[in-house]
Amino acid sequence: MNDSVQPDLATPPRFERIVHPEAIVDRGALNAALSALSGEGQDGVALRRAATAVLRDAMAQGRAEIERRLRANPSHGLETAAAYAYLTDAILVALIGFIVERVHPNHNPTAAERMTLIAVGGYGRGEMAPHSDVDIGVLTPWKQTPWSEQVIESTLYALWDLGLKVGHSSRSLDEMVRQAKGDVTVRTALVEGRYVWGDTALYAEAAQRFKTEVQEGTARTFIAEKLAERDARHKKLGDTRYVVEPNVKEGKGGLRDLHALFWIGKYAYNVRRAADLVPAGLLSAPELRKFNRAEDFLWAVRCHLHLITGRAEERLTFDVQTEIATRMRYSDRVGKSRVERFMQYYFLQAKRVGDLTGMFLSHLDETYAARGSRFGFPRLRRRPRRLHGFVLDRGRLALPKDDFFAEDPVRLIEIFALADLHGLEIHPLAMRAASRDARLAAQVRSHPRANQLFLDVLTSPRDPELVLRWMNECGVFGRFIPDFGRIVAQMQFDMYHHYTVDEHTIRMIGLLSQVERGICREEHPLATALFGGIVQRRALFVAVLCHDIAKGRGGDHSILGAEVAERLCPRLGLTPAETETVAWLVRYHLLMSATAFKRDLSDFKTILDFTSIVQSPQRLRMLLVLTVVDIRAVGPGTWNGWKRQLLTTLFETAEEVLRLGHKQRGRDERIAEKQETLRRTLGWDKDTLAAYVRHLPPAYWIAEPDDVIAANARMVDQSGDTRLTIDTSVDEDRGATLVTVHAADHPGLFYRIAGAIHAAGGNIIDARIHTTRTGMALDNFLVQNPLGGPFDEAGQLQRLKTAIADALANRMKLNDRLAAKPLSRPRAEAFPIEPNVLIDNAASNRFTVIEVNARDRPALLHHLAQALFQSKVTLHSAHVATYGERAVDTFYVTDLTGDRITGQLRLKSLERRMLDAAAGKEFAGFV
Known part of the structure; x- marks a missing residue:
């Protein structure tokens, strides 16, 4: 908490955003309506119910006004979130005031009967969605008295009668300190504790005790716990911000990540509002603008989501994406529907949240981590030397000066190539500079060395996925390869693809690398075995980069992608033969899966039609590997043994045709071979086999695999x-x-x-x-x-x-x-x-x-x-x-x-x- 209690008693910063708050709820009129309630002959329960009716009407009118404002200004998320919290404040203060004055009056309370009501969590921050829980806490000096128990009980009953979901706690000051020390969740909630009603001196004492007995000297521990909590949450929800049905609140790049930054800033630096992160040195002014823009947008999406579903729904599912896109006034464009444009903007904001998190952690790293391990960054091998003008700061690639990229923009590519080559991580401040200077990458698109360095990263025998993801996060990837930049954060509006196009592509490159390195040998034995025989290795990696690069352009992305590949490959330094192969693979990257899954592989015309397009065993090998990693990178559960078997059958049959020419191996020979395999498997004699064979047509033996025949x-x-x-x-x-x-x-x-x-x-x-x-x-x-x-x-x-x-x-x-x-x-x-x-x-x-x-x-x-x-x-x-x-x-x-x-x-x-x-x-x- 801050040294001074007064700021926490003032109007919450979020409420300053609200225009004409009296139109949402007129506090004076509400109190007058409650005062006008007759109390003669009524017991406390009846009085409470009468008050609840008045409050319910006020709450309904206030909610209607807030929703009207959101529909009129559908992107004003922070104002909407603040308005719901403001309305809740007004209802709570009026309610508990009425209960203390009329339902359970106590005209001369003792010192033990003092109490204060605080808002905690998101409500304490002054932000609520339409169906958010109302998280409150009641603090008392010591053990609760019978009177305070009555007040709390009546308040809760009234809130429940109003249909609110209430998260509540009642603690003495000693209990508050003890529980906050032992539970990071309690501590986090109290970090955002805000005075709502009650004894101000008691609140001041609680704030001071929290600061001196809980907060002081524990910032490093708190930060570590919050980051571990964040990592666990990301892992549970898929550990990527590019899932096509994201969780707006808990998902990676969602509101909870922004909240975590604010919690840490408030706990470690005593900031009161997001703007205070700038003088504290945690964010720059441009980064604060990004913070506010992302928060405003995400809150707008969350509020629309709650209103459409009528519940506290946090997952942005397909069935509501179109409605929210319409409400937020997105329109269709050539090649891209309104929902795809809306979701692309969503993912760009989620990406910005990730960028801000990295910058924020870099400052914490410098301040807190010198005495131990760093926050939030993977431990990779360290090299205690300088590399091509870059310096190493505690084993991380760093810049010798701030304008290092501006002096030679090729370094924007080189830093990632060095990170890959030497197994180094990149210093967060260098990543920040790369993000700031990413636009300079456009100046070196035709630079031979820059293109060679990029190709080295793309085709790395180590872990290209990790470094390409870093390059994408800071915006260099899309600036250097502008066709790739067009698919960054682009969703695919269907239930098949689990990730955005750029995330799918980067995952696919990672899977291809794993197949090459034998990591997927057990799951993909055929692809792993074939990789060593692929002559044009570079072409295969570039084909993966380009296979979906033309999505969202309003035409067949395979044909358009092949045209992109024909332009891009020479720039990257590929030979004409490699360029032809890449363009062919991109043009026909769906051919093998379409043939295997939609056609009868026992019909030899299917195989002949397929091989007439493939034409060479080398292309067939590359197409098989490309198809396997493409299906795997779609998302969890899309690859299975049935698909593996169909692709294997198609590959083996097609390879036989391509090796022997367009001459079918004797059909009778193949049938006879299967029949003999059956006889050996079951131990039949020739007469028994002959009797069985007479009943079945030749097509049966061609269509069924040996195990099914048996x-x-x-x-x-x-x-x-x-x-x-x-x-x-x-x-x-x-x-x-x-x-x-x-x-x-x-x-x-x-x-x-x-x-x-x-x-x-x-x-x-x-x-x-x-x-x-x-x-x-x-x-x-x-x-x-x-x-x-x-x-x-x-x-x-x-x-x-x-x-x-x-x-x-x-x-x-x-x-x-x-x-x-x-x-x-x-x-x-x-x-x-x-x-x-x-x-x-x-x-x-x-x-x-x-x-x-x-x-x-x-x-x-x-x-x-x-x-x-x-x-x-x-x-x-x-x-x-x-x-x-x-x-x-x-x-x-x-x-x-x-x-x-x-x-x-x-x-x-x-x-x-x-x-x-x-x-x-x-x-x-x-x-």
Whole structure:
């Protein structure tokens, strides 16, 4: 606390922002209304309830006025937050004054009956969101007296009756000191303690005791505890400020980080308002402006968020982002929607909060950390020498003078190259200077040495992700590579991507480096094994940098990104051959995943079409590695064993074609090899194998992997003449459960099975359908639970089997069961997705390929399969891919005679039915 108590008794600094506070609440009129309440014949409870009614009306009117002001000035976050705290003050003071005077009057209180009411936490700072808790504390000289207990109890009851969420404590001064010493949370709350009502001398004594008995001499400990608390909070919420559904209050770069700076400043330097951080030397004047701008914006977002959701919601989810963007008057631009522009500004503010945190910690480091370890910075190897004119300050790269970058802007790139090469961290004050002088990087974009240094960092065999992130944080990255600067803080408004475009790209570079260094060998054995054979290593790293660099430009980012790469690569010093490879990789960086996840890899036309674009084994290797790290860098849970298997299958099959030329290895040879593998696995003799093989078409042997073939054979062999057998087995490698149904084939079998699997809580990620020569269906499904893992509990598996059996026996109304299931992803409704159906007769020599793009929703596959049944087509395989809120389901079909569908009227009818199913229209008459 400050040496003088008086400032804490004065009007809180935040309240100075409020224009015409009397329009929010007229304190005089409120007190007059309470005084006018008749007390004759009423007990204390009745009086309190009468007062609560008056206060409720005043509070409702005040809240309405504050919301009106926010809608009129939607970016005035700090004024809004202060207004809510001011209104709460008025309600509290009027309430407790009424209780002391009318409900529990005490005209001659003793010294022990003195009390003071303080606001703590954010409320103490003078900031509240619409649904923030009211955090208060009551201080008494010694143990509470019966009278003070009555006053406190009545006050709390009234606040609860008003619908407020109250965080409260009642302490004697000794208890306050003891608990503050032992609990950093209590100490933090009291740091922002503010007088609201009561005995001013008691408050002064409390302030003095807190300062002398708790605060003095403990600043270093308090700072360390707050930074550890901050780090734990960041780790819990993902440790990045670039998650696309950020937590406005607790997330990295959110309000809590700004609050932490103020807490530390107040505790260590006795500042009373943010402006006091400048004379204290903790922030410069330009940094204070950034502090205020970020705080104002974040508070505005938080207040809008509370008002829209009607609760204390702190997570900026997709379903509210569009509404807040509209309220804050963002508009669409070419290539970028209003919500994407709003969120990009949000992330830029979060980045500024991170910059301010770094600057703030650098000052604390100089002041407090000389006697021990530094605050907030990683411990890397230290070199006790000078490097290329830079100096080393306690093992960190520092500047010999303030204008060192201005003298030679190439040093803006060189400092990061030296940090990478020597494993050094960069001094915070050097980072501050780099941020200040980042604009100078534009002067050396064509400088050969600067470009070589940047390429050295990008392709570093050490840890390029760390240094590139530093470069991005201070703004040098985007200034030096302006195309990258356009995607800094740019969100991707979908439920698939977890990070902003720049964060996704930097993470992807880090993953590529980890694959090269063998760190991901267990999870990505194929990519790790292939990396050593990649000749154009530099091209691969540059391709990762450029793969999403053209997002947000209003066109196909792959094509536009290839054009960027053709301009950028020569500047970075890449050869024409490397430039061609980079441009090709960027142009086709989605080709491998689209082919693996949306197409039937057992159809050889799929492989030939893929290899006709790839054309070389070297490109194939690079594309596989690029695809793997791209999927991994999307976010947690996007990579799984099923995707690994599909990509591996595509790679191995395509590599065989590229090595041997466009000549398919004998189909009969491949089938014979699989059949012999099956015979050895099960220990069958040749006659048993021959009898089994006679029942299955050649396509079955091509489509299924060896382990599934063996599992199918065991089930069929054991089922004998049974007309329905259902088998489940957990497949940890694929991250799913294999569900096999062996049943008498009949029209509509697939859609009934698909509906039953969903009714049991499963999501189908792949399906392969086969009909034996004996009229039996042998269908294999890969199924995951709603969390993206395999069904592995006995109860789940039994429900799955029972649901399939009931559906096939027509013992349940599937549509009724499915309609009763709750929507699993209501946030998907925030994304406008127009259903689209593409019918392609050129993608396969044997089948008509139907690709459906639609919003992912419960039982989508069931309804699409139902539409195929209604259209009287035969389904041969289904391939399911989900990208956040978007589902892409692909079906390989023929007409009932086994031929591709070619008639225009038939194709138009089929397209219309599939569009209706994708849009969620019901099919009457089908169950």
